[in-house]
Amino acid sequence: MRVIILGTSAAFSAKDECCSSYLIRAGGKNYVIDTGSGSFSVLQKHIHYKDIHCILLSHLHADHCSDIYTLRYAIYVTQRDGLRENPLPIYMPRSPKQTYSFIRGAIKNEFLIEEIKDGLTVNLNELKVSFLRTEHPVQCYAMRFEYNGSSVVYTADTKYFDKLVSFSRRSDLLIAEATLQNIDRSMEEMGHMTAQTAAKLAQGADIKKLVLSHIWPEYDRSVTFHEAKSCYDGDLLIGKQGLSFVL
Numbered sequence: 001m002r003v004i005i006l007g008t009s010a011a012f013s014a015k016d017e018c019c020s021s022y023l024i025r026a027g028g029k030n031y032v033i034d035t036g037s038g039s040f041s042v043l044q045k046h047i048h049y050k051d052i053h054c055i056l057l058s059h060l061h062a063d064h065c066s067d068i069y070t071l072r073y074a075i076y077v078t079q080r081d082g083l084r085e086n087p088l089p090i091y092m093p094r095s096p097k098q099t100y101s102f103i104r105g106a107i108k109n110e111f112l113i114e115e116i117k118d119g120l121t122v123n124l125n126e127l128k129v130s131f132l133r134t135e136h137p138v139q140c141y142a143m144r145f146e147y148n149g150s151s152v153v154y155t156a157d158t159k160y161f162d163k164l165v166s167f168s169r170r171s172d173l174l175i176a177e178a179t180l181q182n183i184d185r186s187m188e189e190m191g192h193m194t195a196q197t198a199a200k201l202a203q204g205a206d207i208k209k210l211v212l213s214h215i216w217p218e219y220d221r222s223v224t225f226h227e228a229k230s231c232y233d234g235d236l237l238i239g240k241q242g243l244s245f246v247l
């Protein structure tokens, strides 16, 4: 399994860093996790859009799903040109209702929507995906991916909660949101983590490699790194588009 980071900026794109998106390649198939603003362009540095096998959206905040609106046209083109026969499966929550209805209303035959629910496990070809509802202002899901004895967990957007530790436990790679720094610790209650909290999560879950992502675009990432490093013994990296891991 190969995990490629496409974007790690929270809320809005930073210079040279788009919003949340990840590509997982496993068993010759391509899975796109979140489609934050700007990410569809970055995706095409790695694969052609005709070769996407499934899209999974953790939640329907714009920094995780906005490129789905334009990606739709690309999928339409592949169908028109006979490069894709069936609609592309897309896993996503059904709320917030207004955003869901807007996406649903824009789709013709490009996507086949599957609903994500808490505790759901699906086998997408040889890739097993489990979902855990997170603590965030809208319905949002962390995801655990398992393939051929390797595992990766993506926290999506969330504040810390105990179940996240058991859900992440001993994964080979943890991609954790680290929107905040120590200076704004009080904002964790709004549904995000500081880098230090993400590091404590990784330490508690016995994670070998931690990648911090979903970082506030105006923040100095070296501060994020140092705050996390003080609480984590494993291999620590700051996420960046183009970083890739073979598990």
Ligand SMILES: [Zn+2]
Binding pocket: 010, 011, 020, 061, 063, 064, 157, 214
């Ligand atoms: Zn976000």
Ligand SMILES: [Zn+2]
Binding pocket: 059, 061, 136, 157
């Ligand atoms: Zn969010």
